[in-house]
Amino acid sequence: MADMNFFAVDLGATSGRTILGTIVDGKLEQRELTRFPNQIIETGGHFFWDIFALYNEILRGLKVVADEHLDIASIGIDTWGVDFVMIGKDGGVLRNPYCYRDPHTNHAMEEYFKLVPKEKVYEKTGIQFMQFNSLFQLATLRKNNDSALEVADKILFVPDALMYMLTGRAVCEYTILSTSQFLDPRTKKIDPELIGVIGLKESQFGRYVNPSDHVGLLTAEVQKQTGLGAVPVVAVAGHDTGAAVAAVPAENEKFAYLSCGTWSLLGIEVKDAIISEKSFEYNFTNEGGVEGTTRFLKNICGMWLLERCRKEWTDAPADVNQINKDSMDAPAFQSFIFPDAPEFSNPTSMVEAIQGYCRRTGQPVPQGYKAMARCIFESLAMRYRQVLGYLKDMAPFPIEKLHVIGGGSKNGYLMQMAADSIGIPVVTGPMEGTAIGNIMLQAKAAGMVNDMFEMRHIIANSVELKTYLPQNTEAWDVAYGRYLTVTGTERE
Numbered sequence: 001m002a003d004m005n006f007f008a009v010d011l012g013a014t015s016g017r018t019i020l021g022t023i024v025d026g027k028l029e030q031r032e033l034t035r036f037p038n039q040i041i042e043t044g045g046h047f048f049w050d051i052f053a054l055y056n057e058i059l060r061g062l063k064v065v066a067d068e069h070l071d072i073a074s075i076g077i078d079t080w081g082v083d084f085v086m087i088g089k090d091g092g093v094l095r096n097p098y099c100y101r102d103p104h105t106n107h108a109m110e111e112y113f114k115l116v117p118k119e120k121v122y123e124k125t126g127i128q129f130m131q132f133n134s135l136f137q138l139a140t141l142r143k144n145n146d147s148a149l150e151v152a153d154k155i156l157f158v159p160d161a162l163m164y165m166l167t168g169r170a171v172c173e174y175t176i177l178s179t180s181q182f183l184d185p186r187t188k189k190i191d192p193e194l195i196g197v198i199g200l201k202e203s204q205f206g207r208y209v210n211p212s213d214h215v216g217l218l219t220a221e222v223q224k225q226t227g228l229g230a231v232p233v234v235a236v237a238g239h240d241t242g243a244a245v246a247a248v249p250a251e252n253e254k255f256a257y258l259s260c261g262t263w264s265l266l267g268i269e270v271k272d273a274i275i276s277e278k279s280f281e282y283n284f285t286n287e288g289g290v291e292g293t294t295r296f297l298k299n300i301c302g303m304w305l306l307e308r309c310r311k312e313w314t315d316a317p318a319d320v321n322q323i324n325k326d327s328m329d330a331p332a333f334q335s336f337i338f339p340d341a342p343e344f345s346n347p348t349s350m351v352e353a354i355q356g357y358c359r360r361t362g363q364p365v366p367q368g369y370k371a372m373a374r375c376i377f378e379s380l381a382m383r384y385r386q387v388l389g390y391l392k393d394m395a396p397f398p399i400e401k402l403h404v405i406g407g408g409s410k411n412g413y414l415m416q417m418a419a420d421s422i423g424i425p426v427v428t429g430p431m432e433g434t435a436i437g438n439i440m441l442q443a444k445a446a447g448m449v450n451d452m453f454e455m456r457h458i459i460a461n462s463v464e465l466k467t468y469l470p471q472n473t474e475a476w477d478v479a480y481g482r483y484l485t486v487t488g489t490e491r492e
Contacts, residue, residue: 008438011079018061021439028462047099066227076236081179085161086152094148100132108136126275127181128285134180159238167216170206175242178288185273212445236441243437249460260408267297301339308350316369327373338487381417382483405433419468430463
């Protein structure tokens with residue numbers, strides 16, 4: 001089969017980019033076309049995403065394709081989960097979407113559980129309870145008599161909304177829907193009771209599609225603006241973690257994965273959802289994967305901690321790689337934080353939040369960027385160990401290695417800490433897993449690969465992998481006991 005080009009849009013919670021992917025001689029080649037910030041807008045006491053700015057950046061990337069006379073077989077979009085855009089009966093966007101970090105969902109879960117008990121919600125969905133899940137966002141908007149929700153004809157998750165703006169076709173992609181907490185993983189459809197109690201209907205969420213399904217063609221308006229023809233838009237794994245996990249170059253099923261970026265998502269890939277008393281107790285989630293698989297995982301706060309601190313540090317180098325290296329100058333195991341503590345969600349000052357946590361728990365208070373970065377990295381490595389322990393307790397197979405994908409995999413110091421902490425090999429790569437998964441799912445739609453096994457074989461041949469073996473595990477075992485004590489998380 002002739003070489004084909006694919007246009008991938010990869011949008012994260014802090015930045016986005018467009019990539020040209022090409023499969024040549026059984027290997028994937030990538031070229032970044034554009035990169036841009038994705039900024040949270042604060043106005044009127046709320047936090048929003050600028051959906052029009054993101055749409056405009058997609059058009060900018062497509063114009064590069066047209067200007068360079070490149071032929072692209074299709075377009076695919078992946079983004080973060082849970083957030084959504086409301087569309088009016090006239091087809092127009094009603095308002096910029098709320099950001100999941102908006103505080104309007106504080107206490108939303110408790111309010112919703114008055115309508116449907118917590119245990120029933122979990123039994124129906126198997127989704128981890130987080131106050132910003134789409135279900136609780138929508139319930140909050142309904143409770144607040146939100147004017148946009150009152151007149152919404154369609155409610156589209158962010159990647160679906162962007163595909164709608166490109167094609168005029170309203171769809172609801174499986175992996176992004178699975179982040180909502182109103183998908184039934186058994187039927188792979190929306191549970192009518194969970195949305196019915198807040199006055200919504202299944203028909204408001206668009207036509208169901210799966211990864212590699214065809215959505216539509218670029219509208220005449222978009223063709224005119226970009227200079228392209230009627231290019232197909234393909235549903236990839238709309239949730240960026242789903243796309244990233246599709247890119248894990250695993251040899252067999254006996255692995256766990258860590259998508260390490262703004263968020264850390266740690267889990268395993270299974271055929272059927274795991275919904276049990278233990279998964280409920282540990283607050284694990286069952287999200288949709290490629291080819292009908294389930295991503296059984298837990299969300300962990302990730303490099304968000306470091307990203308926010310970097311904005312405040314005045315003594316730190318601009319180069320994050322130098323910060324990572326400098327952190328090793330600080331003494332080991334001085335202070336730990338619980339990365340998922342509520343005060344780290346969106347504090348006014350992350351530095352003060354970390355220092356306040358350490359002070360409150362009777363630990364040395366980290367001073368300066370070196371000590372604080374080391375505290376963050378060691379705390380994340382401890383949290384990985386904790387969550388991996390829960391996974392081992394529930395996985396239907398032994399976990400022999402941890403595959404790490406995403407930008408955090410570049411931090412070799414953190415990766416070695418992770419291996420030391422969890423006691424099994426850590427394999428890093430690909431770093432840009434979401435974009436690679438996005439591209440390969442487009443390749444599958446084009447008939448270039450048949451299944452996930454072929455996708456992962458090509459990926460393994462295309463990227464450089466690095467393995468970190470456990471070292472100094474006895475010291476980490478002792479420190480882990482201290483971590484559990486100071487964070488009070490023997491049982492969450």
